[in-house]
Amino acid sequence: MGSVPLAHYLALGSALFAVGFAALLVRRNALVVFMGVELMLNAANMTFLAFSRAHQTMSGQAAAFFVIAVAAAEAAVGLAIMIALVRNRNTLNVDEVDTLKY
Amino acid sequence: MEWLSAMNPAEGLQDALRWIVLFPLFGAAVNGLLGKRLGRANVHLVACGAVFASFVISAIALYTVSFGDVSRITDQWWRWFSIGNVPVEMSLTIDRLSAVMMCVVTGVGFLIHIFSTEYMSHDEGYWRYFAYLNLFVAAMSLLVLGSNLLVMFVGWEGVGLASYLLIGFWYTDDAKAFAGRKAFVVNRVGDFGFLLGIFTLVGLFGTIEFEQLKALSASITPDTVLEAGIFSGWTLGAAITMACLFLFLGATGKSAQLPLYVWLPDAMAGPTPVSALIHAATMVTAGVYMVARLSFLYAWSPTAMATVAVVGALTAIFAALMAYAQNDIKKVLAYSTVSQLGFMFIGVGVGAWWAAIYHLVTHAFFKACLFLGSGSVMHAMRDETDIRLFGGLRKEMWHTWATFGISTIAITGVLPLSGFFSKDAILHGAHANPNLFFPWVPTFTYAIGLVAALSTSFYMWRMFNLTFHGERRGMLEHRAHEGGNAMVGPLWVLAGLAVGSLVWGLPLSGGARFENFLKPVFRAADENIARMTALGAQKLGVPVPPPPAHDFAAMLPGYLIALVVALIGFGIAWYLYLGPGKDIPAKIAQGAPALYRAFANKFYVDEFYQAVIVAPLSATARFLWRVVDAFAIDKLVVNGSAVLTGWIAQLFRYFQDGNVQRYAVVMAVSAVVILWIFLG
Amino acid sequence: MGAAFQNLLSVVTFLPLVAAFVVLLAPEGRVSRGIAFWTSVAVFLLSLGLLWQFDPSSNAQFQLEVNVPWFESAGIGYHIGIDGVSLLLILLTTFLMPIVIASATTTIEHRQKEFAVAALVLETAMLGAFIALDMVLFYVFWELMLVPMFLIIGVWGSENRVYAAVKFFLYTMVGSLLMLVAILYMYWLTGEQGEARSFDYYAFLALEIAPQVQAWLFAGFALAFAVKVPMFPLHTWLPDAHVQAPAPGSVILAGVLLKMGTYGFYRFAFPFFPEATFEYRTLLVALSVIGIVYGSLMCLAQRDMKKLIAYSSVAHLGFVMLGLLAFTTAGVTGAVYQMLNHGVATGALFLLVGMLYERRHSREIADYGGLAKVVPAFAAIWLVVTLASIGLPGTNGFVGEFLILSGSFVSKIPGGKVWAGAAATGVILGAVYMLWLYQRMWQGKVVHEENRSLRDLTFREWGIVGPLVALIFVMGLFPSPFLGIARPSIERWVAQLEKANPALAGDPVPSNPVGERALRVEAVTGPRGAVPAVADPDSKPRAIDPQQLQQGKVRITDVVRPQVR
């Protein structure tokens, strides 16, 4: 039994997703929240790739490729927002940023 | 009179009756809208002319129904509306009863208009005054002429309005404005009863036309248990009693009987000619007129009859007692009016219909004369009304003294003038008409009536003596002067009528003239009474009492008693206020101050009403507003539900207050729950 | 009937809406005011055309009906039509609107154009609610009324306007939403019981609903309407709304909007749910009578004249509800008439209050006093309107009140005599508070110096209140033309309810067993319908016209009226 069953890959993905999710929900530092989001994206990628391998088709890898690209874009914009936030509000605490529009 | 009968007035009058109402109404409209620009003479002309025109038509009508071949003329005007399928016609009817009333209303009204032209000559609101006065005549005509209860009610409320306007004529004085309002509101209490009476009759008979009711009343059987309509389960008699009592409540309001008399003394705030016309001669007798109009119904309800008689008797004595200690000349006359109206109600209450109407007519003459006389005195004495300041005015105001004296004789009955006969006709009716159901009523009303007659004689002569005889006690520097012809003329006419009208009441062998004159009108009532008496006798197992005799022989003992009583009153008044006992009244006042105060303060009835009805009502209103409306309903329930919603919203707001992370938590929890449901 | 006339109803209803758009584009000031005013006048004249088209003697339940599919798949149609009652209310609305718009010229001080737009939209909404015979259509108009009224109170009101506007809006909304639920349920029922789901009035009318279900549905409808009436204890939005609304807004509110509630009861709640209606009638009667007495008592405690008049509206509308609930021709006729009367008299009162407010900027009664000396014509008009409001005979108020009270007294309401008697105390209390108000404002001495220089009614103001005052007398003395329009509809309405429960609805028969035969005279028509004649024993009989006898117009010799003319 040298191979690992598909379910274990998926379990790893869900575990990473859960941890990222927890970071998103529990942490108050916007940067850490953001890292949680990145982690969740990776968890999704993990699932894509696992199924890609299981079904012997490459489409999952293409999807993962796009996810990484989008994550990069998102990180850029998100971090820019964070800079703007600190500049305007002088805080990174998400509790204090509750004016959804100005 | 040949031309008159050639014209066939009965036909002409069908369209002319409305003009009795319309002339004064137009007069009121013209004076009210344009009066300010018309100038004094024109206003007088319009006002007096309108009433005189009405008087002429009324007189023709009276002539027609007295001597023509019709006893009733109806002017169909227009259909007003319908109560369901009960039509309400705006139609006017004149018969002997209403013709007499109309002649009194327009005749006395005309005289008072004449009087007013001089009396109100210094008032800048004269045009308003005459407009109101014309309005009153129009409304009163409607009241009298109405062929059904609703038209009568229109007039009924209309005279109330005119009365309100005229009592509050000098409205800048808050007390006078209040008096007007009080009159209207107290009358409204009566009108409430009147309305319910109308409704009862509608539910019972499905008609409000007097003639139809009269026709129906002939076949009434009081013990029938009703099966249909809203009175199913009642006996017919009980329903009729209810109608009669409600209507009588209306009469107590308009005619100032217990317990609603309180407005009338205050109504003296109006100009004195108004008091003469409205609050003595005509409007206040509307209740009597109404009961007489519906006599055929009252005849079927011994309870209602007894109530009317007893209330009348109690009012007569009660008001007379209150008049003892009044020092305001108009207040004395006001209480006297209340008391005399009580006599009239005794009359209609015991079935002496004609006597009540006769007293109504004579009272209209002499009381109008008295009021105008008092107005003449006030006019001469710078509007002073306190009789303690008067005295010896006979020398300065001979005409007023003479006419006032004649009228006082008439009302007190020390000499057999009209009042003597009319009042005695009532008293005779009271003790001679048997009452099977309430056997104590004849004795009671007769006894009370005698005491009231004694009191009347006393307070009237007290006032007369204090005003016109003895020496002047106040305003010594002021010289009184008699008014002009416009004031003296009506006084003499009225005094003359007060004397002359005695001929209708003479106890001739075939009954008094007035009695015979009105017999057709009251025939139905008399027949119904006879039927009711027969039924009652059958039920109680007693023989049917014979109809009372009222020829001269039967009346003589009553006359003698009445004369003695009147003379006693006269004597006491002379003794106490002119004769040797001059200091006794003061002694009484000092010796029994509580008693004197009770008399002087009218037995605290106003205060009682204030404490028992008015104050609690306004306290309730304030309580309901502050506690129930503003607090319990609005604050607690209405705004409370808003506040509660707010609280709940606050709770939910926690999840959506802009904290994005919390949104995410909510989303996560929801997603987990959904996953759990679908996957778990 | 030509198509043009068929559409007259729609034209009358939607013309104000069109005008509202035009006004919106027009420049502020004279032009927009003029367009608004003349449009409303034109609408009034066109609605008189309705009067001409309407045939009171027709047997149809509704006339001038138009029924075209709208959202066919959902069973929604553009179904409109009027009966006599809605015609009268339409006339009232179109009559009041020009007056309101004219009075707004001086009373409304800013954003006059927008006010005119709101008023015109409101007019369309009100007229639409009176003509709608499709429940969705009705509901749309019903809710559409809220928006302009909300704006009128909230934008042009006085100091506490936003609170009042929101209160008005929410209060009414809560009730209407429950009604919407009931409508949707009934919509579903139409599918169950018929071949297709429909929002049509007739479809709803034809439903057979189990009594328990009826109770709930009735409650939904009744709540919506009772808030609008407003019935005790759902009335507390009214004083606030009236006090805060500008005078023209108050006139519309009192004049027409309150009638929506009673009209709703008349048109929808009672006919749809007869069994529930009878079940809850005693409760509703009790609330109406309480409303009369309670509203009157409230008036005795007020210091603000607008609030006083608002509470008097509660009492007056209590009368209307009592009359409707009597389910007798007299009572319902009176109720309908009282709706018109209240619109005229209370509308006039609010206009007068607005004119006073313009001069003195106060609603406190204590700030006035003795004004009759200063402005006699104003005082006289006020007195006339006061008298109409307390129902003095000769004014319109009396006819309505009398019919309501007599109609409910003789009705088959359990204990109807007592309820009517209790309601009749409102007649006394009405005189108490209205005359008290009159005395405090107009009689006595002038106590405030600034009141000495008030100016009397201007020519414009005469033009505004004049028609109302004239109408007070015309309607008081000649009610028959007005009542004649509505009467056949009302009789049908009462007959329907009587069919549902003869023991509790319908005209009574006189109790007296001897009376009926002798006196029932078939409806005598003609300009001078003769009094049913009864032989008079005191007069000689006269010849009668045989022709009349044949026609059954006279039964027994009419000695009163000889036939020689």
Place this chain on the structure above:
Amino acid sequence: MTEAMLFYPMALVAIGGALGMIASRNPVHGAMYLVLSFFGIASVYVLLAAELIAALQIIVYAGAIMVLFVFVIMLLNLNEDDLERPRLTPGTIFGGAAALAFWMISFMVFSDLPDQTMPTELPEGFGQVASVGRLIFGPFIVPFESTSILLLVAMVGAIVVAKPRI
């Protein structure tokens, strides 16, 4: 044998790094833990025969994105006061519980799956640069070009948002 031997340790590294990220107060430490986690994840990608993605994971994520993070953290120059203190609020409790519950549910679901093993045979060049490239520039050309536009927009947007004044 080798797959299992590599998978479980690397999975542990990935999860441990993630947990370290969530547990560290200082965001810089968090970022470092995340990089660690990404390396673990990249290793697992290799096991999944996705060499290109694994490489991209290291280059883009662990390299570019995380460096960007660290840059931003440095740029913002946070001091001790800005570090958050762990607090128990309804939000954290429910959030944590939700995450935990999510993991448990998914775990339950996966443990119910049939014990499917990965196929040992893979097509030629599976996960290689060439085959992924053919895929992306073939059927996925439109999304690819869209992504390029997205990146452009994101770049411009980031500049606009982050710049104090344009």
